[in-house]
Structure formats: C-alpha cells, structure tokens
Amino acid sequence: MLTADAFYEIVRPFKRGLCMRKRDVDRFKKVLLERKQEIISSAETMREEGIGFDEADLADEVDLASTEADQAMNLRLHDRELVLLRKIDRTLKKIEDGEFGVCEHCGEEINIKRLEARPVAEVCIRCKEDMEKQEKGYAE
Numbered sequence: 762m763l764t765a766d767a768f769y770e771i772v773r774p775f776k777r778g779l780c781m782r783k784r785d786v787d788r789f790k791k792v793l794l795e796r797k798q799e800i801i802s803s804a805e806t807m808r809e810e811g812i813g814f815d816e817a818d819l820a821d822e823v824d825l826a827s828t829e830a831d832q833a834m835n836l837r838l839h840d841r842e843l844v845l846l847r848k849i850d851r852t853l854k855k856i857e858d859g860e861f862g863v864c865e866h867c868g869e870e871i872n873i874k875r876l877e878a879r880p881v882a883e884v885c886i887r888c889k890e891d892m893e894k895q896e897k898g899y900a901e
C-alpha cells in the first residue's frame with residue numbers, strides 16, 4: 762500500500778504537467794524555437810519590402826479573432842504570425858517555469874497529441890470545446 766508521501770510523489774508531478782518526459786519537453790521547445798525563427802525571418806523579409814506592423818490595430822484584431830473565426834481568416838498573414846509569435850514566447854516561458862502542457866483553464870494535463878498538433882495550446886481539448894460552445898451561444 763502507498764504511503765501518503767509516496768502517493769504525492771506520483772500525483773504531484775502530474776498536477777504540474779511534469780509527467781511529460783524532459784525529452785518530450787525539449788522536443789517541443791526545439792519546434793517552438795524553430796517556428797519562432799521562421800516567423801522572425803518572414804517578418805524581416807516583409808519589413809525589407811516596406812510592410813509595417815501596427816501594434817495597436819493588432820490588439821483589436823486579436824480580440825475579434827478570438828470570437829469570430831471569420832475574422833481570424835481575414836487577418837493579414839503577418840498579423841497572424843505576430844499573434845503566434847507572442848503565443849510561442851508565452852509557451853517558451855511556460856517551459857522554463859515547468860508549466861508546459863497544463864491547461865490554463867482547469868489545470869489538467871493537455872493531451873500530448875493535442876500539443877503535437879498545436880504546441881502553443883493553452884487549454885485542454887475539453888475546455889476548448891466548452892469555450893467554443895459558449896462562444897456560439899449554446900446552452901449547456
């Protein structure tokens with residue numbers, strides 16, 4: 762039978778999202794850093810072509826994009842990439858803090874398959890679905 766201490770040794774890391782192997786976390790970190798570099802490179806190309814970023818506009822568009830999928834589709838590519846860049850930075854910070862892979866909404870672990878498809882995911886699939894239902898105005 763498990764002692765209380767032994768039990769918490771098993772459970773606690775799961776609560777903090779640390780059951781993910783360091784090797785997996787390193788892999789996600791590498792993917793995120795590569796993606797970040799790609800975005801920075803493409804942003805530099807656009808700057809060379811004289812296309813500027815407008816940070817104030819971006820904030821408004823992000824609000825719209827979070828509620829309206831159509832608005833997200835209308836975002837200009839470089840705005841969308843800036844949003845992603847911020848998410849990547851946030852996710853890298855979470856990796857440093859040992860909080861990567863934890864749902865920001867319910868605190869449960871985010872499925873690794875979901876993280877592989879979307880390393881910057883902030884919530885687990887269940888919370889994501891709940892939020893989408895609420896945004897569409899469905900009653901629970």
Ligand SMILES: [Zn+2]
Pocket residue numbers: 864865866867868869884885886887888889
């Ligand atoms: Zn969740």
